[in-house]
Amino acid sequence: MTLPPFDLHRATSVEEAGGLLRRYGDDAAVHCGGTELLLLLKLGFAAYGHLVDIKPIHDLQGIALDDGTLVIGSTVTHREIERSELVAEKLPALAAMERRVANLRVRNVGTLGGNLCFSDPHSDPATFLLALDAEVECRRGPSGQRRLALSEFVLGPYQTALAPEELLAAIRIPLPPPGTRIVHEKLSFHERPAATVTAAVRQESGSLADVRIAVGSVGARPTRVRDAERILAASGDASGQALEEAAEAAAVAAGPVADSNGSADYKASLAAVLVRRCVARALA
Numbered sequence: 001m002t003l004p005p006f007d008l009h010r011a012t013s014v015e016e017a018g019g020l021l022r023r024y025g026d027d028a029a030v031h032c033g034g035t036e037l038l039l040l041l042k043l044g045f046a047a048y049g050h051l052v053d054i055k056p057i058h059d060l061q062g063i064a065l066d067d068g069t070l071v072i073g074s075t076v077t078h079r080e081i082e083r084s085e086l087v088a089e090k091l092p093a094l095a096a097m098e099r100r101v102a103n104l105r106v107r108n109v110g111t112l113g114g115n116l117c118f119s120d121p122h123s124d125p126a127t128f129l130l131a132l133d134a135e136v137e138c139r140r141g142p143s144g145q146r147r148l149a150l151s152e153f154v155l156g157p158y159q160t161a162l163a164p165e166e167l168l169a170a171i172r173i174p175l176p177p178p179g180t181r182i183v184h185e186k187l188s189f190h191e192r193p194a195a196t197v198t199a200a201v202r203q204e205s206g207s208l209a210d211v212r213i214a215v216g217s218v219g220a221r222p223t224r225v226r227d228a229e230r231i232l233a234a235s236g237d238a239s240g241q242a243l244e245e246a247a248e249a250a251a252v253a254a255g256p257v258a259d260s261n262g263s264a265d266y267k268a269s270l271a272a273v274l275v276r277r278c279v280a281r282a283l284a
Contacts, residue, residue, distance in 0.1 A: 001042040010053045014139050017054050018165040024050040030167065032075050033110040035102075036118045059139075060113070060169055063087060070094075070173040074113025078125075079104070081112060090175055093182035097128045097198075102191050113168045116150070119221070121157050122193045126150065127216030128184050130224055131198035134173045140166040147172070154221050176200055180210070181282040185274045186217070193217040194261035195270035197250075199278035207236045213246075213275060218267040219255035227253055228275065238279055246279070247272040 008031070011017035021028050031037060031051040040046040054060060060075040063084050070091055072081065081087055082098040101107055101115075101124050115125050116136065134150045140163065153161050153168075162168065176182065179202050186196040196216040202209045211232045216222030228250035235242030251268040258264045 003038065003041050004044075004047055006041075006048055007050050008053055009050060010056050012056050012058075014057060014059060014167055014169065015141055017052050017057065017167060018140055020050070020052045021165045024052075028052055030054055030117070032114045033077065034114075035106050035110040036114070036120065054167060060167070065090065066172075068175050070175060072112055072171045072173070074117075074168045074170055075111050076113075077109060077111050078102075078107035078115075082107065091173065093184065094128065094173070097124055097184045100124065100186070112171055116154065116171070117160055117162065117168050119154050119156070119158050119160050121220055121222075122196075122217045123222065124184070124186060124193060124196055124216075126154055127196040127214045127222045128198045129171065129173060130216070130222050131200050131212045131214035132173055132176065132182070133212070134171055136168055137170040137172060138162060138166050139169040145169075151224060156221050177202055177210070179203065183278040183281045185278050185281075187270055187274065189261055192261075195267060195274055196222075197271065197274035197278045199275070199282050201238075201279060201282035203283070208233055208238060211238075211279070213250060213279070215250055215254040215271050215275065218251075218271045219257055223254050225250035225253040225275075232279065238283055243276055243279055247275040250275045 009020050028050040029048045031053045055075050061073045063086055064071050078098045078101050082095045087095045129150050135147050136153045137147050139145050180200055182200045184198045186193045195218050198214045200212040211229050213225050213228050215225055228246040231246040232238050251272040254271050256264040256267040
């Protein structure tokens with residue numbers, strides 16, 4: 001397999017990138033890590049005459065803390081996140097999750113922003129960030145800036161809420177309250193998740209004070225399973241029966257669909273097992 005010919009344009013600002021996307025229209029695509037895009041081009045599933053490389057844009061780089069929120073530039077690689085001292089200190093569960101994304105070769109070049117923009121239903125980061133109420137910051141031109149909840153940004157398989165000529169600039173992750181335990185589990189075949197679950201649980205005086213659960217890779221997009229959260233919150237201590245009911249509710253709410261990993265029923269079973277496992281580990 002060989003790449004089809006294209007022109008590569010290296011943008012140094014959000015404005016320049018937007019201008020290039022406007023000039024070339026549907027014949028242009030944003031390029032950053034390229035781990036998914038270049039594969040599509042090789043396989044002939046997509047064709048673009050122009051790729052706009054946004055890696056040189058300084059405003060899209062770096063990891064910082066902003067008033068209790070971890071801000072990660074969209075062009076930061078998975079490897080940078082897993083090795084970041086700031087991430088290790090403030091949100092070690094994120095580093096642990098990133099350490100298991102695909103393989104080292106992919107993590108060295110693949111970016112968090114690129115992963116979210118590609119909107120592959122089989123995504124570790126999207127599931128994890130959804131459970132932590134993450135937001136994305138989108139920019140277009142010198143003054144066009146907006147924030148969206150991740151649940152509003154990821155619309156479906158390979159679909160996002162990005163407007164024409166708009167770039168994903170940063171991912172904003174509110175740091176969980178002290179005492180929150182975050183557990184991320186997945187089952188993968190050939191480095192591609194078949195089911196992913198993240199649970200963020202906080203206890204006070206032995207009772208559940210907060211519980212958030214997201215399920216991904218089993219349906220068309222990652223989903224916050226709020227019915228399951230309500231069942232556990234009402235139980236107060238996630239007793240055995242409540243956890244069973246929550247796991248079953250999560251499996252239904254995730255909207256499992258059949259794919260190369262298995263039938264919808266099989267994937268629902270995977271989701272239920274991982275929900276039970278994540279919550280139990282978080283409470284242990």
